[in-house]
Amino acid sequence: MKQITKYIIRNDLKRLFTYRLCLIGFKRKGFDRVYSYNLGEEAGVTAEQVRKDFSVFKIKGNKKGGYKINDLLRSIEEIFKYQHNQHVILVGMGNIGRALVQYKRFILRKMIIVASFDIDPSKQSKRFGIPVLPMDMMSEIINKFHVKVAILAVPEISAQDAANKLVDKGITGILNFAPVILKVPDEIIVNNINLCDELESVIYYTQKVM
Amino acid sequence: MKQITKYIIRNDLKRLFTYRLCLIGFKRKGFDRVYSYNLGEEAGVTAEQVRKDFSVFKIKGNKKGGYKINDLLRSIEEIFKYQHNQHVILVGMGNIGRALVQYKRFILRKMIIVASFDIDPSKQSKRFGIPVLPMDMMSEIINKFHVKVAILAVPEISAQDAANKLVDKGITGILNFAPVILKVPDEIIVNNINLCDELESVIYYTQKVM
DNA sequence: TATATTTTGTGATTTGTTTCACATTATATT
DNA sequence: AATATAATGTGAAACAAATCACAAAATATA
Numbered sequence: 001m002k003q004i005t006k007y008i009i010r011n012d013l014k015r016l017f018t019y020r021l022c023l024i025g026f027k028r029k030g031f032d033r034v035y036s037y038n039l040g041e042e043a044g045v046t047a048e049q050v051r052k053d054f055s056v057f058k059i060k061g062n063k064k065g066g067y068k069i070n071d072l073l074r075s076i077e078e079i080f081k082y083q084h085n086q087h088v089i090l091v092g093m094g095n096i097g098r099a100l101v102q103y104k105r106f107i108l109r110k111m112i113i114v115a116s117f118d119i120d121p122s123k124q125s126k127r128f129g130i131p132v133l134p135m136d137m138m139s140e141i142i143n144k145f146h147v148k149v150a151i152l153a154v155p156e157i158s159a160q161d162a163a164n165k166l167v168d169k170g171i172t173g174i175l176n177f178a179p180v181i182l183k184v185p186d187e188i189i190v191n192n193i194n195l196c197d198e199l200e201s202v203i204y205y206t207q208k209v210m
Numbered sequence: 211m212k213q214i215t216k217y218i219i220r221n222d223l224k225r226l227f228t229y230r231l232c233l234i235g236f237k238r239k240g241f242d243r244v245y246s247y248n249l250g251e252e253a254g255v256t257a258e259q260v261r262k263d264f265s266v267f268k269i270k271g272n273k274k275g276g277y278k279i280n281d282l283l284r285s286i287e288e289i290f291k292y293q294h295n296q297h298v299i300l301v302g303m304g305n306i307g308r309a310l311v312q313y314k315r316f317i318l319r320k321m322i323i324v325a326s327f328d329i330d331p332s333k334q335s336k337r338f339g340i341p342v343l344p345m346d347m348m349s350e351i352i353n354k355f356h357v358k359v360a361i362l363a364v365p366e367i368s369a370q371d372a373a374n375k376l377v378d379k380g381i382t383g384i385l386n387f388a389p390v391i392l393k394v395p396d397e398i399i400v401n402n403i404n405l406c407d408e409l410e411s412v413i414y415y416t417q418k419v420m
Numbered sequence: 421t422a423t424a425t426t427t428t429g430t431g432a433t434t435t436g437t438t439t440c441a442c443a444t445t446a447t448a449t450t
Numbered sequence: 451a452a453t454a455t456a457a458t459g460t461g462a463a464a465c466a467a468a469t470c471a472c473a474a475a476a477t478a479t480a
């Protein structure tokens with residue numbers, strides 16, 4: 001392992017998500033086509049950047065006519081098409097875990113948390129809309145729903161352990177909320193979200209004269 | 211506004227956070243000094259990258275002797291020093307908001323959520339350890355605690371509105387969980403966290419042959 | 421104390437990304 | 451139908467980030 005890239009979302013992909021967000025906004029406002037400079041302005045990038053990004057992802061517009069919003073959204077959807085009705089599991093029903101299982105937007109994007117796991121039996125009995133199961137039922141659920149991706153929201157101290165279990169049982173992608181750099185095989189995708197870092201960055205930049 | 215940079219955490223800063231995490235890990239394991247290649251290996255970057263980053267932030271090591279972990283941590287702390295005991299407010303007590311006010315790690319990093327706000331009076335009466343107040347008390351709290359940074363965790367539809375209020379009342383940095391590109395003056399720092407995008411990225415990469 | 425070894429720190433080089441500039445093409449106008 | 455206009459699409463140029471390569475310095479060894 002030489003590069004950290006596998007831990008980081010590529011910038012062009014990130015922008016693609018932003019474009020989608022902007023397009024949905026435009027659509028809501030009643031527009032049905034955009035030009036690269038509209039979209040760029042909205043997303044906070046240059047028009048050239050927008051066109052280059054689209055070019056990378058083979059998205060075509062119409063010379064002089066710009067882009068039809070619906071076509072664009074469909075093209076972007078196409079890039080993520082295999083993700084529809086993706087089954088995901090969640091490990092750790094603490095504050096973050098509980099918020100995520102109730103987070104409606106995942107479902108809108110057809111990402112479905114099929115079950116969550118916690119070592120605490122008292123949490124297993126509680127009702128959150130999805131089953132909260134003991135850790136030893138993980139294999140069963142992963143196999144039953146062909147789960148490839150897990151959300152890890154356990155305390156720091158048990159994160160590596162949980163990650164090992166997940167990888168062992170066939171998980172190949174982890175969205176990790178624990179403030180730990182997980183040691184996993186090279187082929188496993190890890191996306192770390194560190195809420196403290198994110199907040200601290202904002203504070204850092206607001207205090208920095210730029 | 212030409213560049214999206216103000217919305218994005220600089221990579222070197224992100225790595226600095228990662229280094230800190232690794233250093234804390236090393237320390238826990240009983241080490242008291244590291245070499246750039248130890249830290250690089252742990253953080254998933256090259257040793258040269260580690261040294262270059264430190265050089266950018268004016269962090270000095272000891273030729274042949276490497277870096278003392280405590281010194282390094284202190285230097286990194288120094289970079290973020292003005293952030294100690296930072297007062298933050300939170301807007302929106304939905305799933306995410308509730309998880310965040312109970313999130314212990316903010317306090318460990320001396321970032322304190324002094325109050326949260328919600329339009330729903332029923333939430334205002336509930337107890338979460340910090341006061342949940344009606345929106346019209348925002349000014350009072352911001353002034354009283356000299357708050358500069360807010361966490362925005364309201365539904366998409368009310369996000370821009372809430373952001374306007376925040377900026378109006380003197381907030382200069384926003385950690386935004388709503389899936390919206392906020393329109394704010396150039397000098398305001400916005401850090402967007404889009405949980406759907408983060409999860410979808412993991413799914414994207416796990417399905418992509420790389 | 422002199423020499424060998426190891427690691428940092430940083431210019432030089434390479435690699436990657438963004439912006440520029442303009443040829444191409446679709447539409448609008450005369 | 452011919453001409454003008456306004457947008458895309460993309461190589462070339464400029465810029466930024468990462469890696470390389472090695473001098474400088476601290477420590478270890480003889």
